[in-house]
Amino acid sequence: MSKTTTPQHPAVSRDAWIEARKALLVKEKVHMRQGDALAVERRALPWVKIEKRYLFQTEQGERTLAELFDGCSQLIVHHLMYAPDWDAACPGCSFQAEHIDGPARHLQHHNVRIVAVSRAPIDKLLTYRRRMGWRFEWASSLGSDFNYDFHVSFTHEQLARGTVNYNFGTIDTDPRYQSEDLPGVSVFFKDTAGQVCHTYSTYARGLDMLLDANHYLDLTPEGRNDAAYPNWPRRHDEYGDDLKSCCGS
Template sequence: MPEHRIGTQEEFEAARLELLAEEKALTRRGDELARKRQELPWVPVEKDYGFETSDGTQSLADLFDGRSQLLIYHFMFGPPYEAGCPVCSSIADTLSPNAVHLKARDVTLICSSRAPLDKLLAYRERMGWSFDWVSTAGSDFHRDLGFLHTEEELRPFLEGEMPPAVSQNAEACGTDVLGYVTEGPGLSAYALSDGTVYRTYVTTARGLEPAMAYYGLLDRTPLGRHEDGEEIFWLRRHDEYATH
């Protein structure tokens, strides 16, 4: 544990009140951004995508499963992967138990990946998740959203200094670096109205942090995320951590 400034209870309370004012301002700003997300224009999805599911091939409209809203987490699990991305797996740990609560608010939550369906379902069983998981069945669904990249597009990144976490995660997925970073994570949202599917929101990178509940909790601990300078990325699948 590093050295830290020590203070009195009175000093703590004064500093905490100052911080609380900033936290409340951030909460109000978050509410404002949520309203702006919901005010984004809806874009009709005109392409006819097909998805392999446990109930056979389905359309994007079918994936709503009788509800009017759909959230899709684009899970990094490419065709050459032997196991899902550890980071996406940590996100799925948060998504799975929340699916039932989202259903109560007329929202269906699923994951989609490019790997064959049998690989996805076997991995889901290993991880103990309950959400529906679909394969994009060779369609351009992930590519059209910016979650699938070509080698040419990735060349500047591949020729640069490779972050240790990338090589580590590629090995954990049973593929090489190119095979790993070809895939990208993301979250997209849809509405179904009068038989038409509309895309309403898309995000990736740190926009996915609301689904990474552990970071919000770590941000409230004495050491925070404590990731700077780590040569070995700490995140693992939940069944791969050493017993503490």
């Protein structure tokens, strides 16, 4: 991969730069406060009681959804794309998974448990987790309706019709999303009586808020610049010699 170039910017004095930066800061603060207000509305959403009994295969054996909370009352489930017959999780979901371990070790001290769930058999998940060097709990929903009920997996019949119900029906016939498995995040709460409720889900671009690497790129002059990096992101052990050509090492 060759280096990319960014458009030339005018060179100005430090004082002129400070004035331009302060003007942008006003807009950044508006954006931040709008995000805070959205978070309040997100927490105010009504909840749905989970009546169906879902079973998962984990490293510790079979577990129910309620047991995945593991002492916490809040559970975040990453729906990572890994169909039963695939040899690896998709590169995009592998990129998403890179953002789990760091926060997870802190969030467990904030009454939040993070678990990944995929349809591939548990042995495949654990083998791939070792390859990637991850530590988060990864459960298999193979044989369960869980992925289908939360609209991140789709039957062959649905795909044959060219229609899926993804992102609350806002994405249905877009060919980019015609896949048996798609990404998402779902959030659950368990009360003291053991009742589990579904509180929130997000899909597609909604997951971007969890991808810190993208937001680091947003700080740079080049930005995300997807056109210049068409094969990015990859699984982290598949970049080869790109680092030398990209960063000039």
